[in-house]
Amino acid sequence: MIDSNPTFRGGLFHADLPDGRSGASIKLTRTELVAEALCEGQPQFAIPLNECQLDLGGASGKMVFCRNADRSLTIFSEDPSFVAAVAQSAYGTLEAQFRSLRARRRGEANRFRVGVVAATLAFALVCVGVYFGVLAAARTAVRALPIRIDEQIGEMAIQSLVPEPRLDADHPATLLAHEIVQQLQPHAAIPEMNFRVLVVASDEVNAFALPGGQMVVYTGLLKKAESPEQIAGVIAHEMSHATLRHGLQGVSQSLGIVAAVQFLVGDLGGLVSIGSQLAQKSILTSYSRTAETEADLEGARMLHEAGIDPVAMAEFFALLEAEVGDIPDVAAWISTHPQHAQRVEDIRRLLQGLPKKQYRSLDLDLKATQQALQ
């Protein structure tokens, strides 16, 4: 016998079935949905199409459920042709039910997508919040630590971070830098800090400070300067990095951020890499824009107190900026100290707020020192 009604694979729920469920072979007649259970005994169940309540769902979201009026029988299938067949049956009376179900599903899918995007954004915000929280906490915590820690980190870093060759302690250039440090020291925020200066023989225009008061000045910078006051400006700026403890802040922020990342995403094996990170020059000697502005203003304050014109510091920035285009490879200090125009402006504004003072010139022979460096 040829059965003109198509059959579909699916399943059914009914209390009479063992365990209340079975796989089923589903047939669609003109008036009824007939499901034959695939379990033993093969009982048949039917739902009149005019009674059929449709639902869409299931794990795939594409399963069609048909229930009778008292919901005691459920026939379902995921076969795509079943959906089409049911929609067309009963003279299209079920099509309207399908349309509203599909619209509801689309709404749900959109809400899910919006939810995923919102959750991703929220997570990103939490990360950003933790990042800035750690930065702020590290700044506060560092101030409470003894200076001895800065000095120990600085001493450990000298060997690996200060390049060779270094000038002798009695070289005129070393003596000049040392004399400037001596004159500025009484006006430092932490005058008892053990300030020392090493001069590196290199044509790089560079200077940096290690935590604890060890400063490093390159001969390239000394040769480039037009007055000893300009060198004093750079040294005051570097001394300020030490007294404001920016190096230790960088270390603690790096440690704090590694710890925070571990907290957020689970262990990354990150603690292992901290040791090697500590030895990186960039963490100890290149600072945030905020730190640079702080060092500028503190440096300018020191120079003012010492009776040296802070404008010389601003002049030196301007000089370096003018030359940086010609010889970019020697201007290392410039590369870690950007935004010169803004910095010069900030220093000038600070000076306007300070009491007028008769500035002195430093009694140092820069020309002779520069000749000794040739």
Added chain:
Amino acid sequence: MEVDIRNRPSFANLMVQLEPGDRIIAEAGAMASMSSNVEISTRWSGGMSKAIVKRVFGSESLFVNEFSTSSPGHVVLTQPFPGDMVCTELTGNTLFLQPGAFIACEPGVTLGLGWAGLRSLIAREGLFRLKVSGHGRVWFGAYGAIFTREVQDEYIVDTGHLVAYEPTIAIRVGLVGGIFSSFFSGEGVITRVQGQGKIYMQSRSFSGLAAWTNTHLY
């Protein structure tokens, strides 16, 4: 073929008595011991590309083993974590199993690997699920005790506790309450199980074990 679930519920294992002509298909690595006359043959479960994807992302192994014999013998099948096992008989219907839950089935059962989707991943139920369908008995296991529920409309399960569900069930991800309470209540993301059908849950979860272990590591 007589199959007995022994040592329930904590350390459940399957004692399979094979008569000539009997066959049982088991997850590779599930065999703990067997009679020397029982024969093992290994084959792929699912297609090749799915097998590779599964190797990379799924926790279940690529292969299944088929045990058969020409004279009476037995096989003992286990799961790698402590917990209960259940048997369910398929009569042309389908069941989705979470990765790692499948232990064994009769030859009339078809195994297929399916993409479970992003929602399932967020619900910590994995990106893939094993689809078992056809006719015959299926055995699967869980971490801890197994309990079932006939869902009528909606039911809420903590993430990582769902072991198996029927395809008539939709899995949705939800938050316990608002964002704040979800973050601090320790429940966080939950699974909303919607539709009509049976779900199998486990009393323990692997993420719960991992969290507990973490607090005792330092």
